[in-house]
Amino acid sequence: MPCQICRAQTRNVLTKEQNISCGDYFEGRRLYPEDRGALALMECISCGFARFEGMDRWSAEEFAERIYNADYHLCDPPFLGARPRKLAAWLASALPRQALVDYGGGEGMMAELLRASGFDAVSFDPFYGDGAPPAGGSPVVTAFEVVEHAPDQRGLFRALMELCDPSGIIIFSTLLKPAQLQGDWWYASARNGHVSLHSPESLRLLMAEFGLSFISLSAEMHVAARDPSLLEVTGTWPAIAVNDPPSATYRAL
Ligand SMILES: [Zn+2]
Structure with missing residues (x-):
């Protein structure tokens, strides 16, 4: 299968049991x-874009049974509370109060916290059975730890852009991989539903295809906008770490 992003050839750089999770490394x-x-x-x-072979052909039922099941939270404990709290506090410290759509926010805790601090925030997560998406035109769209879960990268960014105002910004996180992976990498764990892993270059190509300028605030936090001048304000935002790195001593393989 050619690369989903640039159509070049791909090679097998890692073979890993599908039930190994990111949480194993912690x-x-x-x-x-x-x-x-x-x-x-x-x-x-x-x-350098990477994906687990075959998972793009899994049905929604297969994802629900093997990945997003009752035990899913075990592999990513911060998903339930710590991460939404951390991200809501960060956004509240960085952004003026305004409308915001959080895409892929699970049960909607981050949006709820943002509403409590004065944002007009809504959560929309098609994977949690949310029905119709909210109206487009939001000045801010967020998608934290969503990109790596999407088998169809273009479909995801099309959906994010439909929600975002033409003069709005998209704030998203996904941990970027090195252009060439050497050995194992904790973030490349299928059990978490991590199916699509970007390098800096593959993310640049995808953003360019959508006419988006973007800036990486770190290896995991990125901000995109059609108008590059909208990204200047990010220079005043406080730093944020979405994922703390796991113990360097654990080897899953
Ligand atoms: Zn490629």
Whole structure:
């Protein structure tokens, strides 16, 4: 299969049991002991975009059964509370009070916290069974730890742009990989639903295709806008760490 982003050839850089999760690297043990078979991580030889082979063909039912099931939270404990709290506090310190759509925000805790601090914030998560999306034209659209879960990158960014005002900004996080992965990497864990992993170059290509300027505030936090002058304000924003790195000593493989 050619690269989804640039159509160049891909190569297998990592083969990993699909039930290994990011959380294993933090806990130092397998959170889901059962083996379900290894998957090949295929990396583009040109832009560095990587994805687990075959997962793009899983049905919604397969994702619901194997990934987003009742045990999902085990592999990402901050998902339930700590991360929405941290991100809501960060946004409240960076942005003026305004309308905001949080895409892929699960049960909507971050949007709820932002409403409590004066934002007109709504959550929309198609994977949580939310029905019709909110009206487009929001000045701010957020998507935290969503990009790496989307098998269809163009479909995702099309959806984000439909929600965003032409003069708005899209704030999103996904941890960027090195152009060429060497050995194992905790973030490349299928059990978390991490199916699409960007390098700096593959993200640049995708943004350019959508006519978006963007700035990476860190290896994991990015801001995009049609009008590059809208990105200047990010220079005044406080720093944010979405994911703390796991213990360097644990080896899942
Ligand atoms: Zn590529």
